[in-house]
Amino acid sequence: MALLTASRPHRGSRLGRTVSLSVAGVYFLVPLLCALAFTVGIGDARQTPSLGAYAAIFTTDGLAQSLGLSLVLAGATIVLVFGLLLPALLTVRLAAPRAKAVVAVVCMLPLVVPAVALGAGITTVLRWATDWLYDSPGFPLLAALQEPGFPVILVLAYTLMALPLAYTTLEAGLNAIDVKVLVEAARSCRASWFRTLFLVVLPNLREALLNTAFLTIALVIGEYAVSALLGFQPFAVWTVAISGSHAQLSVAVSLAGLIGTWLILLAVAKSGRSKAPKEKP
Amino acid sequence: MTASTLAPRPVSAGTAGATLEFRGLRRSFGATTALDGLDLSLEPGELLALLGPSGCGKTTALRMVAGFETPDAGHVLLDGADVTATPAHRRDVGMVFQSYSLFPHLSAADNVAFGMRMRGVPAARRRDRAQELLELVGLPTHGGRYPRQLSGGQQQRVALARALALEPRVLLLDEPLSALDAKVRQSLREEIRRLQLELGITTLFVTHDQEEALSMADRVAVMRDGRLEQCATPEELYNSPATPFVAGFVGTMNRLPGTLGADGARVEVLGTGRPVHGSLPGGRRTGAVDVLIRPEALSVGADPNGTALLVASSFLGATTRLTIRLDGGRTVLADVPSAGASTLPLGARVRLGLPERPVLIDQARNEETSA
Numbered sequence: 051m052a053l054l055t056a057s058r059p060h061r062g063s064r065l066g067r068t069v070s071l072s073v074a075g076v077y078f079l080v081p082l083l084c085a086l087a088f089t090v091g092i093g094d095a096r097q098t099p100s101l102g103a104y105a106a107i108f109t110t111d112g113l114a115q116s117l118g119l120s121l122v123l124a125g126a127t128i129v130l131v132f133g134l135l136l137p138a139l140l141t142v143r144l145a146a147p148r149a150k151a152v153v154a155v156v157c158m159l160p161l162v163v164p165a166v167a168l169g170a171g172i173t174t175v176l177r178w179a180t181d182w183l184y185d186s187p188g189f190p191l192l193a194a195l196q197e198p199g200f201p202v203i204l205v206l207a208y209t210l211m212a213l214p215l216a217y218t219t220l221e222a223g224l225n226a227i228d229v230k231v232l233v234e235a236a237r238s239c240r241a242s243w244f245r246t247l248f249l250v251v252l253p254n255l256r257e258a259l260l261n262t263a264f265l266t267i268a269l270v271i272g273e274y275a276v277s278a279l280l281g282f283q284p285f286a287v288w289t290v291a292i293s294g295s296h297a298q299l300s301v302a303v304s305l306a307g308l309i310g311t312w313l314i315l316l317a318v319a320k321s322g323r324s325k326a327p328k329e330k331p
Numbered sequence: 332m333t334a335s336t337l338a339p340r341p342v343s344a345g346t347a348g349a350t351l352e353f354r355g356l357r358r359s360f361g362a363t364t365a366l367d368g369l370d371l372s373l374e375p376g377e378l379l380a381l382l383g384p385s386g387c388g389k390t391t392a393l394r395m396v397a398g399f400e401t402p403d404a405g406h407v408l409l410d411g412a413d414v415t416a417t418p419a420h421r422r423d424v425g426m427v428f429q430s431y432s433l434f435p436h437l438s439a440a441d442n443v444a445f446g447m448r449m450r451g452v453p454a455a456r457r458r459d460r461a462q463e464l465l466e467l468v469g470l471p472t473h474g475g476r477y478p479r480q481l482s483g484g485q486q487q488r489v490a491l492a493r494a495l496a497l498e499p500r501v502l503l504l505d506e507p508l509s510a511l512d513a514k515v516r517q518s519l520r521e522e523i524r525r526l527q528l529e530l531g532i533t534t535l536f537v538t539h540d541q542e543e544a545l546s547m548a549d550r551v552a553v554m555r556d557g558r559l560e561q562c563a564t565p566e567e568l569y570n571s572p573a574t575p576f577v578a579g580f581v582g583t584m585n586r587l588p589g590t591l592g593a594d595g596a597r598v599e600v601l602g603t604g605r606p607v608h609g610s611l612p613g614g615r616r617t618g619a620v621d622v623l624i625r626p627e628a629l630s631v632g633a634d635p636n637g638t639a640l641l642v643a644s645s646f647l648g649a650t651t652r653l654t655i656r657l658d659g660g661r662t663v664l665a666d667v668p669s670a671g672a673s674t675l676p677l678g679a680r681v682r683l684g685l686p687e688r689p690v691l692i693d694q695a696r697n698e699e700t701s702a
Contacts, residue, residue: 228430234399235432235490237419239446240497249445253436 082305089302103298107306110299116288117271122200123284124270127208128263131216134209139220140251143229157217160210169279172207176280198282207276208269215265223258260318268311348376348533349410349500351396356405358391358557365391366402367557373501376531378524379562380538380548384580388557389537393503396535398422409500420449425494429506431486433478439465439489440474446497464492467526484515491523495530502527504536508543520547541581545569553577569625573609575693578623585629585663586696589622598622598692601638601683608689619695626652629665630684633675637682639663641675655681 089104091097107113135157142150160168176196183189195203229251236246252259274286283291285307293300351373358366365388373379381389394400395407398419406415414422425446433442443461444452452460465474468488478486487507494502504523508516524547527534538544544551545565552562553576561573572578589600597604600622631641631653642662643654651672653665665683675681 227435228432231428231430231432232434234397234419235426235428235434235493236445237399238397238424238426238503239493240420240449241445242420242449245449250434254434256436 082308085301085305089298089305091298103296103302104306106296106299107303110292110296112283112288112292113303116283116285119200119283120271120285121267123204123208124267126200126202126205127212127270128266130205130209131212131262131266132259135213135216135220139217139224140229140247143224144233154217154221157213159213161214165211165273165275166279168207168210169276172203172276173279176203196280201280201282203280204277204282204284207280208266208273211273211276212266212269215269216262219258219261219265220255223255223261226258227254257318260321264314264318267314271307271311348374348531350375350408351501351533351535352406352408352411353392353395354406354408356392356395356407357403358388358395358400359403364557366395366405369405369554369557369559371552371559371562373533373535375533377549378527378534378536378547380536380544380551381554382538382541382544382551382581383554383560385539387554389539389554390505392554393505393535393537396422396501397424397426397503423497423499424501424503425497425499426503426505427487427490427494427507429509431478431483431490431510433481433486433489433493435478437477438474439470439476439478439481439485442478442489443474443492443496445493450497460496461492464496465489467495468492469522482515483511484519487511487519488522491526495526495532500533502532502534504534506538509538509540516543523547545581551581553580555580571608572623572691575621575623575691578691578693583626583664585624585626585665586621586661586693587624587663588657588659588661588695589620589692591617591620591692593617598690600690601685603685605685605687606689608691620692621695623691623693624663624685626664627666628686629663629667631655631665631667631672631675632682632684633679634682635680637680639681639683641677641679641681644672644675644677646672655683 087093090101091099138153142153176192179192180189183192195201195206232250232254233246236250237243241249271285273284274290277284277287278290289300289303289307292303353369353371356366356369357364363386365386367388369388369392371379371392381392383389391400395402395415396409398414398417402415406413408414409422409424433439434445437445440458440461443464444457447457447460462471462474465471468491470485470488470492473481473485473489478489481489490507507523508519511519520543536544536548545568548565550562550564551568553560553568555576561568561577563571563573568577568581572581578584587600589598591598591607592604595617596607598607598620605622627650638658639655640658641653642656645652645654646669647666649669650666651669653667653672653675654662655665656662663683
């Protein structure tokens with residue numbers, strides 16, 4: 051009897067897991083399979099199924115430039131996010147714990163600002179700044195912010211948008227270690243502040259840093275609204291732009307991007323695990 | 332409570348330790364005063380324990396030596412040189428922390444070698460020295476393990492090896508045993524004391540555990556509310572506490588009702604007079620006071636006309652702890668040789684005897700249980 055009562059919840063939970071995983075799988079996979087079918091022409095009586103859309107990825111004009119721009123912007127955004135957040139979060143931990151709530155609110159605030167509103171706001175500010183700075187020495191700086199080859203204004207906007215994600219992942223990483231004790235231990239071992247940061251703190255935040263970088267790359271590569279409103283053409287804007295004339299190519303690029311993102315995610319997770327030592331036996 | 336049986340003191344000549352001195356250290360955190368003019372000095376090669384209740388300022392004092400806290404006033408002197416403003420990484424002190432502070436991403440050997448790496452010691456020399464130190468702390472085969480693969484006691488041993496790696500002038504121990512279980516704690520404290528004596532390193536040890544302090548230290552400094560109450564050898568601290576606080580904090584202390592004579596020099600307790608050691612806190616000269624007596628200083632004898640009743644007895648091996656209720660209602664404890672205690676049945680009327688030496692007194696408290 052005891053055996054029966056013990057096994058029932060187990061079966062129930064297994065069934066529940068199977069059902070929920072199946073539903074989630076269908077929810078995610080069906081649209082992807084439909085997209086895949088569309089890109090290769092399955093189900094379209096007017097064309098023969100082929101991988102032409104995927105082959106065209108490497109030959110279509112504009113893809114390399116837009117993807118390259120997105121990756122450069124992503125790199126700059128990651129640098130700026132780390133440059134802003136790491137000192138702030140470490141200062142909160144080491145010297146100003148009372149500021150934690152303020153930093154948390156500031157970092158999470160962009161979540162409640164829609165990307166369209168942010169883009170519209172930046173457009174308005176740039177227009178206003180152009181009128182005011184037209185004849186001043188500040189105008190070249192304003193122009194440099196909007197240089198199409200490397201639009202710094204997008205880096206600033208992406209940094210704002212990435213703050214909530216970056217804050218959450220870095221905080222999780224910092225929560226997993228006792229930063230104060232590690233810093234003091236390193237200092238008592240004659241390490242300068244610089245060496246303490248680069249030889250002790252950052253290596254122990256490795257996984258959090260990788261996760262933050264990955265999420266920032268994903269955000270920048272997929273971001274459309276702000277870039278489009280400001281008139282730049284990184285990867286997401288190019289994908290939408292090409293969809294009018296090359297619908298299959300546009301979807302194929304999106305699918306390839308998604309798979310690439312998953313591969314990066316797997317690589318990040320694997321590298322994080324491979325460095326983690328096993329627990330005490 | 333027994334004092335150390337681990338090693339002779341003071342430390343032998345030829346030690347490598349430095350002198351360490353606190354001069355008028357003050358530090359406040361908002362409205363809280365953590366240190367209120369601390370003056371203290373450590374001799375070369377000495378192990379001094381800072382003992383006191385939570386919040387008494389002992390950790391703050393230690394962190395000032397490490398360079399992690401800056402005093403509002405006062406100075407820290409290392410070998411006579413003022414290091415108050417010297418950054419932590421240039422102080423030449425080693426520290427073992429309360430929580431496990433090993434760098435999780437480095438193996439035990441790399442943790443030990445970390446300080447040498449900071450100092451630019453060649454890799455081969457670092458490796459050899461780390462291995463030597465791991466052998467010294469009893470972990471010769473654990474160099475390749477990561478902190479998460481080590482037990483708490485092993486982690487603290489590695490932390491100790493890391494702190495010793497650069498041959499610091501002063502070793503700081505911030506309650507390094509408090510997170511360990513009793514058995515490991517006992518063996519590690521013997522290990523720490525052995526190493527400290529072997530290396531002759533001046534050591535400041537913060538603890539709230541009186542047994543730890545008394546068993547390990549050459550001298551114990553008892554702190555209260557940011558001030559030094561008494562600094563003395565464990566024996567002196569236990570046998571001749573300077574203040575009622577020290578008497579109550581170190582070991583078990585009975586509070587017997589007494590009456591202070593008009594001259595303030597003698598006190599009447601248990602029907603007999605005794606000279607007073609020190610003076611009454613607060614400056615009052617006569618009247619009701621508490622007389623502070625250690626359980627082992629009381630003698631107990633069966634007496635049908637005695638003024639106390641034996642209510643409980645606990646066998647502790649060589650001694651037996653008797654719980655005795657005075658006719659006034661107070662309960663006191665007496666530690667007597669077990670052979671004599673067996674002749675006293677529970678419920679017997681007893682007579683208490685006091686030692687001949689001067690006694691410490693304190694303000695009277697209206698307590699039923701005084702021990």
